[in-house]
Amino acid sequence: MFSLNDLKDQMPTTPSALLSAYASFTAFMMLVRSMANEHIPAPLRSYIYKAINYIFAPFFSVEFTLLIDQYFGMTRNQVYDAAEVYLRTKIGPSTVRLRVGKTPWKKTIGVTIDEDEEVADTFDNVKLRWRFLVETKKLGKSDMTSTKRFFELTFCKKHKDKVLKAYLPFVLAQADAIKAEENVVKLYTRHYWSRSDEDDDGCSEWGSVNLEHPSTFETMALDTELKRTIMEDLEMFVRRREFYKKVGKAWKRGYLLYGPPGTGKSSLIAAMANYLKFNVYDLELASISSDAVLKRVLLSTTNRSILVIEDIDCCRVDVRNRASDSDSDSDSDNQVTLSGLLNFIDGLWSSCGDERIIVFTTNHKDRLDTALLRPGRMDVHIHLSYCTTSGFRILASNYLGIGDNNRHCRCGEIEGLIESTEVTPAEVAEELMKSEDADVALQGLVNLLKRKKAESEKKKLLIKNKKPRGRKGITKLLGFIFPAIHSDA
Numbered sequence: 167m168f169s170l171n172d173l174k175d176q177m178p179t180t181p182s183a184l185l186s187a188y189a190s191f192t193a194f195m196m197l198v199r200s201m202a203n204e205h206i207p208a209p210l211r212s213y214i215y216k217a218i219n220y221i222f223a224p225f226f227s228v229e230f231t232l233l234i235d236q237y238f239g240m241t242r243n244q245v246y247d248a249a250e251v252y253l254r255t256k257i258g259p260s261t262v263r264l265r266v267g268k269t270p271w272k273k274t275i276g277v278t279i280d281e282d283e284e285v286a287d288t289f290d291n292v293k294l295r296w297r298f299l300v301e302t303k304k305l306g307k308s309d310m311t312s313t314k315r316f317f318e319l320t321f322c323k324k325h326k327d328k329v330l331k332a333y334l335p336f337v338l339a340q341a342d343a344i345k346a347e348e349n350v351v352k353l354y355t356r357h358y359w360s361r362s363d364e365d366d367d368g369c370s371e372w373g374s375v376n377l378e379h380p381s382t383f384e385t386m387a388l389d390t391e392l393k394r395t396i397m398e399d400l401e402m403f404v405r406r407r408e409f410y411k412k413v414g415k416a417w418k419r420g421y422l423l424y425g426p427p428g429t430g431k432s433s434l435i436a437a438m439a440n441y442l443k444f445n446v447y448d449l450e451l452a453s454i455s456s457d458a459v460l461k462r463v464l465l466s467t468t469n470r471s472i473l474v475i476e477d478i479d480c481c482r483v484d485v486r487n488r489a490s491d492s493d494s495d496s497d498s499d500n501q502v503t504l505s506g507l508l509n510f511i512d513g514l515w516s517s518c519g520d521e522r523i524i525v526f527t528t529n530h531k532d533r534l535d536t537a538l539l540r541p542g543r544m545d546v547h548i549h550l551s552y553c554t555t556s557g558f559r560i561l562a563s564n565y566l567g568i569g570d571n572n573r574h575c576r577c578g579e580i581e582g583l584i585e586s587t588e589v590t591p592a593e594v595a596e597e598l599m600k601s602e603d604a605d606v607a608l609q610g611l612v613n614l615l616k617r618k619k620a621e622s623e624k625k626k627l628l629i630k631n632k633k634p635r636g637r638k639g640i641t642k643l644l645g646f647i648f649p650a651i652h653s654d655a
């Protein structure tokens with residue numbers, strides 16, 4: 167019988183014996199390898215190596231790796247977003263390449279880790295390694311590509327539970343705290359390349375930049391009462407989580423901003439985002455090829471965000487008032503439908519997500535389909551109109567520092583003109599920016615207002631003169647030509 171003691175006896179004990187045993191084992195392996203190379207075809211060989219590796223690797227490897235993709239299914243992966251924020255604070259001497267950048271509105275230089283870079287971390291005596299990776303693949307036969315970004319988190323296998331149950335929740339909480347401190351609002355837009363691609367997964371195309379639009383409710387030239395109403399409405403919306411649940415409604419609010427160009431619709435969206443610290447998703451409907459893509463794209467937006475669709479009357483989707491529009495059929499090849507869009511707003515899709523605000527803007531409310539204006543669809547309709555006296559006062563204070571205690575002598579004249587002229591806040595702002603000298607800037611504004619007033623009076627006169635003869639005029643004319651008819655009538 168072969169016993170354990172026999173085996174012990176045969177084990178090499180001296181260093182030279184160990185060395186010779188190692189040499190004969192290596193020679194044996196080389197022989198096996200060269201025989202395999204000679205007698206087994208290459209594809210089969212590679213298959214066998216892979217199989218061997220697959221079977222034995224887990225027994226020998228002590229490391230475990232978690233993959234954290236940018237998207238989880240169709241929605242954004244919160245762990246990825248949190249890692250992105252958290253790792254900025256963990257960059258240490260082992261990282262040799264970083265991306266840095268600064269924008270005019272930021273006080274400090276922003277740092278993010280670059281592709282293939284590694285960041286080390288320690289949590290409760292567990293050593294962890296994060297690596298940021300980017301994979302680009304070609305989409306079909308076209309030149310278009312799809313990019314996948316993800317993190318690899320590697321650590322000792324025995325700590326798997328601790329990492330999943332304690333470390334990742336810790337990363338999420340830390341990221342929330344960092345974001346709250348930084349108060350960064352992001353602006354997401356879709357990448358242009360995915361425009362008509364039917365195969366795209368609808369999620370990888372949102373790219374983001376920090377929204378550093380300086381517009382706030384203080385800087386907005388709006389009627390004070392309107393401003394207060396909007397702010398109160400937003401505040402009430404964010405504190406009503408329980409209320410929405412109780413009444414069985416999705417926690418969403420729709421705003422329709424309408425008014426002429428340059429009256430502050432886009433500025434108001436930025437002010438709302440800055441006020442609530444909500445990210446903004448700017449969706450160009452023209453870049454969506456079908457309702458299915460629309461659903462996927464909308465599902466990949468995050469909570470506490472504002473979805474913006476600007477100039478809704480101008481986009482390819484048929485949202486115009488059918489009764490008043492005879493050429494609505496011309497876009498019949500367009501696959502994004504009004505019902506697809508509305509389904510998201512208050513249909514089944516609307517329940518996927520919390521604290522969502524949807525804002526539509528238009529210059530022509532009258533051109534919109536009535537389905538879009540129906541109560542419950544857009545909860546609040548806000549009319550942004552021409553500049554008023556109170557609007558001018560806000561702009562004069564913002565641009566020239568003119569207030570009640572240092573009122574300029576031209577203010578009275580301007581206020582009188584503004585009330586009787588159709589001038590947009592954008593036009594007023596443009597004039598006020600032209601000079602740092604209040605006398606010059608206000609004179610420019612007076613000139614503009616007078617010019618506009620004269621133009622509008624001329625236009626009114628032209629319209630009055632062009633007016634078709636009324637019923638009275640026609641009867642009079644007929645009476646002149648046919649006196650008998652006239653007397654009968």
Ligand SMILES: Nc1ncnc2c1ncn2[C@@H]1O[C@H](COP(=O)(O)OP(=O)(O)OP(=O)(O)O)[C@@H](O)[C@H]1O
Nearest residue numbers: 385386387426427428429430431432433591592595
């Ligand atoms: N109500 C306002 N308060 C303060 N600034 C304003 C206001 N309206 C317009 N402006 C100024 O005019 C610029 C253009 O305004 P904005 O882009 O918000 O107008 P809009 O209504 O979105 O126009 P459009 O219909 O062409 O998109 C802004 O950057 C801002 O400087």
Ligand SMILES: [Mg+2]
Nearest residue numbers: 431432433476
């Ligand atoms: Mg705009």
